[in-house]
Amino acid sequence: MNLFPSAQLSARLKPVGLGIVAVGAAMLLASCSLLPQPATPAASTPTPSDAPLERNTEITTAAWEVPLDPIGQPVVADGVALVYAKSTAGVAAHAISVADGKELWTQPVHPGYEAPGVPLEPVVTRTPSGKSAAIFLQAATPPANDGGETWWTAPVAFDLGTGKEIYRGREELVSTRPFACDDVQDLCFIAFDEDGHTVERWVDLESGEEAGGPDINPLSGNFRPVGKELYSVVTDGVEKLAHVSYGEVLWEVEIEKIFGKGANTGMGWHFTYSKKLDLYVGSVGINPTEFSPDKFTGQTFSLNLRESTKTVGFRASSARVLWTAEGSQVECAKTIGTAATKLEGGEAFPVRCEYTEGHIEFPAGKYRGGLSKLVGYDPLTGDAAWETKAVEVRHWGDYGLLPSLSRGDRVIAGTFWSANLWDTTAGKYRGTSFEDVFVCLKETTYTMPPHGPYQDAPGAGSYSAFPCVKGGTAVPALTYGALTDVNTTDNGMAVISLEGKVAGYKLLKEFV
Numbered sequence: 001m002n003l004f005p006s007a008q009l010s011a012r013l014k015p016v017g018l019g020i021v022a023v024g025a026a027m028l029l030a031s032c033s034l035l036p037q038p039a040t041p042a043a044s045t046p047t048p049s050d051a052p053l054e055r056n057t058e059i060t061t062a063a064w065e066v067p068l069d070p071i072g073q074p075v076v077a078d079g080v081a082l083v084y085a086k087s088t089a090g091v092a093a094h095a096i097s098v099a100d101g102k103e104l105w106t107q108p109v110h111p112g113y114e115a116p117g118v119p120l121e122p123v124v125t126r127t128p129s130g131k132s133a134a135i136f137l138q139a140a141t142p143p144a145n146d147g148g149e150t151w152w153t154a155p156v157a158f159d160l161g162t163g164k165e166i167y168r169g170r171e172e173l174v175s176t177r178p179f180a181c182d183d184v185q186d187l188c189f190i191a192f193d194e195d196g197h198t199v200e201r202w203v204d205l206e207s208g209e210e211a212g213g214p215d216i217n218p219l220s221g222n223f224r225p226v227g228k229e230l231y232s233v234v235t236d237g238v239e240k241l242a243h244v245s246y247g248e249v250l251w252e253v254e255i256e257k258i259f260g261k262g263a264n265t266g267m268g269w270h271f272t273y274s275k276k277l278d279l280y281v282g283s284v285g286i287n288p289t290e291f292s293p294d295k296f297t298g299q300t301f302s303l304n305l306r307e308s309t310k311t312v313g314f315r316a317s318s319a320r321v322l323w324t325a326e327g328s329q330v331e332c333a334k335t336i337g338t339a340a341t342k343l344e345g346g347e348a349f350p351v352r353c354e355y356t357e358g359h360i361e362f363p364a365g366k367y368r369g370g371l372s373k374l375v376g377y378d379p380l381t382g383d384a385a386w387e388t389k390a391v392e393v394r395h396w397g398d399y400g401l402l403p404s405l406s407r408g409d410r411v412i413a414g415t416f417w418s419a420n421l422w423d424t425t426a427g428k429y430r431g432t433s434f435e436d437v438f439v440c441l442k443e444t445t446y447t448m449p450p451h452g453p454y455q456d457a458p459g460a461g462s463y464s465a466f467p468c469v470k471g472g473t474a475v476p477a478l479t480y481g482a483l484t485d486v487n488t489t490d491n492g493m494a495v496i497s498l499e500g501k502v503a504g505y506k507l508l509k510e511f512v
Helices: 004-028 254-258 293-298
Strands: 064-067 075-077 081-087 090-099 103-109 124-126 130-140 153-159 165-168 174-181 186-190 198-203 211-212 222-228 230-235 236-243 247-253 262-272 279-286 302-306 311-313 322-324 351-362 368-375 385-386 410-413 420-423 438-446 459-468 491-497 501-504
Touching: 081 103, 081 501, 090 130, 103 130, 103 153, 124 174, 130 174, 130 198, 153 174, 153 186, 153 501, 174 222, 186 222, 222 262, 236 254, 236 459, 247 254, 254 262, 254 279, 254 311, 262 293
Parallel strands: 459 491
Antiparallel strands: 064 501, 075 081, 081 090, 090 103, 124 130, 130 153, 153 165, 174 186, 186 198, 198 211, 222 230, 230 236, 236 247, 262 279, 279 311, 302 351, 311 322, 351 368, 368 385, 410 420, 438 459, 491 501
């Protein structure tokens, strides 16, 4: 256990934690909901694609089910599905055999200092010899003079197949949950030092040896990961973005030089990386006011939606800006895969959501006259390849794009009242029947551990799933066609978290 004065550290951390709190505040400004509420249908119907959608409509039943209350989708590796679920004590990790649904082991999970702004999702890494390990935080006893304002935790690692503990770190104030070092192996995490600054540490999961400091990450100030090899760094109140790869800082640039005045990740962020294109596509919140985000609900003013967010495409190797899209963001597409898009060599266009007009009225946080359209864009130029008719949006999290699983080649877009399945390659809706079933998603939360810095705030889980038709309406059962959208597959089984259970479905031979 660290022995520095915890009460003094807590005081230093208050400005550091503000960004995370602001993220949670921004996400909850107007009560996130699953699907857009009923609105007036679009005045015109787009021309359907000439190519019929080939999709198996045969109903499938689960090969096995495990009764749990999952807060997100599983991660699957080496014949094991790792999923987080609610427990009487908060949240627990459950390791489930993909083959037969047998629970292999379970362990309590602490959400850590990032809660409630960052969704709590399972993480699997590999040891240097190639074994899979589950990595997360567990609760630790704070020092007597902690003051009760922060959570102390310990990073841990368990063999994914056996549940054997292979690493337990010391009790300290951990800033970010454990992640795979350089997105490949071992266990990395970021913690606060005695001065309230952050330091990244790398743990060799086979030897237990720990390294940290400039050799692992030379960044100074307070930093946290916001994308693949991408960090937000705050020094003397100025935020920068930095690309760090294998212990080398490739570049470090003020975020406002990339996204413009008022840009900050404290109002939300989402970054997508394309190795093939040497590209980051990201969106962050923009604050055009003189108020800090945590003061928004205490002021009376109107925020133009077109001025509240921005999407930028920039070179991963140099941070050179290639294009900018005002009033848009890509966070709305976070449940959509990229395997079939131009970001990964496919033919489909990735998508962003773009406000065309409207305001948020504070202190109520209510939307007025909000309209948003879906845009399929060229990732290297940002140019629109196609766009949908703008639809009404009523609150944060409402973009005219229904949360659903896909490989990126089709999305469910429109309004709850008149949504259609869109072909993201051609920018046309696909002619489908109501026998076609898809996988829709709904947000989940969990109860925060006691005695922490966030009072009366729900923890942000991820998504549970349910079978739906193209309009977003729930239906009784999944089909084999719907399973083509599920990427958590292993050994001929698709594993998915539904409400009240985790289930495994045997795939048809043509899907394996």
